[in-house]
Amino acid sequence: MKEEEVYMKLFQYSRPTxxxxxxxxxxxMQLLAKYFxxxxxxxxxxxxxxxxxxxxEDYKIDPVFENYVLTKLxxxxxxxxxxxxxxxxxxxxxxxxxxxxxxxxxxxxFLSSVHLLKFLRSKKEEMIEDIDKxxxxxxxxxxxxxxxFIS
Numbered sequence: 001m002k003e004e005e006v007y008m009k010l011f012q013y014s015r016p017t018x019x020x021x022x023x024x025x026x027x028x029m030q031l032l033a034k035y036f037x038x039x040x041x042x043x044x045x046x047x048x049x050x051x052x053x054x055x056x057e058d059y060k061i062d063p064v065f066e067n068y069v070l071t072k073l074x075x076x077x078x079x080x081x082x083x084x085x086x087x088x089x090x091x092x093x094x095x096x097x098x099x100x101x102x103x104x105x106x107x108x109x110f111l112s113s114v115h116l117l118k119f120l121r122s123k124k125e126e127m128i129e130d131i132d133k134x135x136x137x138x139x140x141x142x143x144x145x146x147x148x149f150i151s
């Protein structure tokens with residue numbers, strides 16, 4: 001597939017628009033050209049995703065980003081008392097194969113393992129909904145660094 005064909009399908013516009021945007025250096029065109037290979041854009045147009053970006057858990061998470069998310073979580077959520085009460089269980093809980101993609105599932109497994117869901121049986125769905133509100137990266141970092149939530 002030619003470059004202009006990829007962009008035409010991506011933006012759903014005509015060939016003249018492609019050349020006009022390229023000539024006028026429209027920022028989105030520069031962004032895509034600079035950070036994505038033609039093959040990646042073509043893969044997105046054909047499949048609706050770029051495979052190498054779908055495997056987020058395989059990548060090392062930047063410590064600065066990690067710190068930002070942890071700080072935001074501490075500020076935005078009242079996890080401190082819950083984690084403080086359950087820190088020993090958090091530390092004993094097996095985090096083998098913990099990834100960003102499976103963190104929410106592991107979080108729910110953890111709650112089950114400390115019998116919180118049995119104790120709060122009537123609130124089980126509520127608690128699962130609360131966990132689902134976390135971004136995958138947030139659930140991952142809560143499980144990975146529970147001690148960071150205790151002042």
